[in-house]
Amino acid sequence: MFRGRSLLCLLDFETHEIEKMLDVSFIMKNYVYHNNVPSSLSGKRVALLFEKPSTRTRVSTELAVSMLGGIPIVLNKQDLQWSRGEPIEDTGRVIGRVVNGIGARVLNHLTLVKLKESSGVPVFNLLSDLSHPLQALADLMTIRERFGNNLIKIAFVGDGTDNVLLSLMAIVAKLGLELHIATPKELKPREDLFKIISEIADDTGSVIEFHEDPYDAVRGVHVVYTDVWVSMGQENIAEQKKKLLQNYRVTSDLMKYAVKDAIFMHCLPANRGEEVELEVIDGPKSAVWDQAENRLYTAMAVFSLFI
Ligand code: CP
Numbered sequence: 001m002f003r004g005r006s007l008l009c010l011l012d013f014e015t016h017e018i019e020k021m022l023d024v025s026f027i028m029k030n031y032v033y034h035n036n037v038p039s040s041l042s043g044k045r046v047a048l049l050f051e052k053p054s055t056r057t058r059v060s061t062e063l064a065v066s067m068l069g070g071i072p073i074v075l076n077k078q079d080l081q082w083s084r085g086e087p088i089e090d091t092g093r094v095i096g097r098v099v100n101g102i103g104a105r106v107l108n109h110l111t112l113v114k115l116k117e118s119s120g121v122p123v124f125n126l127l128s129d130l131s132h133p134l135q136a137l138a139d140l141m142t143i144r145e146r147f148g149n150n151l152i153k154i155a156f157v158g159d160g161t162d163n164v165l166l167s168l169m170a171i172v173a174k175l176g177l178e179l180h181i182a183t184p185k186e187l188k189p190r191e192d193l194f195k196i197i198s199e200i201a202d203d204t205g206s207v208i209e210f211h212e213d214p215y216d217a218v219r220g221v222h223v224v225y226t227d228v229w230v231s232m233g234q235e236n237i238a239e240q241k242k243k244l245l246q247n248y249r250v251t252s253d254l255m256k257y258a259v260k261d262a263i264f265m266h267c268l269p270a271n272r273g274e275e276v277e278l279e280v281i282d283g284p285k286s287a288v289w290d291q292a293e294n295r296l297y298t299a300m301a302v303f304s305l306f307i
């Protein structure tokens with residue numbers, strides 16, 4: 001079903017395939033907790049390329065490869081000839097000759113496509129300007145740990161153009177869930193991508209709606225999700241985005257409008273006092289540390305299925 005394929009975007013996968021990735025993530029978590037991890041990557045070499053900084057993704061993917069018996073090789077862009085102008089296609093061709101899979105965190109999603117085409121091995125999106133599929137899998141895992149497989153409602157408060165939100169929209173649409181997005185009209189998601197997501201949502205019965213008022217979006221939801229206002233690579237438009245988003249902070253007051261047992265989620269890293277109040281992210285409703293831990297099990301699941 002997966003062997004030899006790449007994971008650049010969750011929209012490329014059927015609902016049952018996403019369910020399978022989630023099932024195997026839970027199985028991996030159980031294996032880790034029982035100290036019984038299989039050697040499904042025995043002898044397999046996986047290159048992990050980082051064009052931007054990372055804590056969670058770096059730790060989870062490198063550990064996932066090692067724990068499954070594989071050999072990870074972590075490469076930061078500044079250490080590669082890529083940073084001196086060697087084409088990404090040549091980089092992919094060379095690395096692809098000696099590894100069984102490549103994970104890459106890139107500034108421009110097109111770089112992932114070029115790596116996939118040039119390397120001949122499965123390529124995994126470890127965050128691009130467009131999307132963050134491994135994060136969305138860990139998020140759904142975290143949501144299911146709290147609420148089971150119920151058809152829950154999620155609110156995303158913040159930047160409608162955010163890469164983490166795009167993957168969240170994709171997984172929500174594929175799984176038939178409900179998502180309320182509170183974002184200013186200037187920061188709506190890319191129309192072409194949203195059209196694809198809406199068509200999937202129509203098929204699965206998923207509801208994805210937009211609100212300008214965060215209180216309207218949060219009323220009655222089970223999960224309140226946010227991400228940073230300024231993503232890596234957007235430093236040049238930081239002030240403009242902060243101005244647009246100043247009323248889209250997740251506060252304790254906003255959380256009161258969600259259901260009583262609602263949780264707060266954030267992919268991290270977070271800016272306390274900016275997109276979220278300290279009292280929320282460090283409070284009892286916060287599920288952010290579970291989300292971060294679950295990144296390990298989803299990386300293990302994806303690598304063992306695809307490589
Ligand atoms: N959430 C996430 O991808 O974190 P890092 O940037 O630390 O990898």
Ligand code: NVA
Pocket residue numbers: 127162163164227228230231232267268269
């Ligand atoms: N939207 C953030 C996510 C970091 C994991 C960024 O791209 O910087």
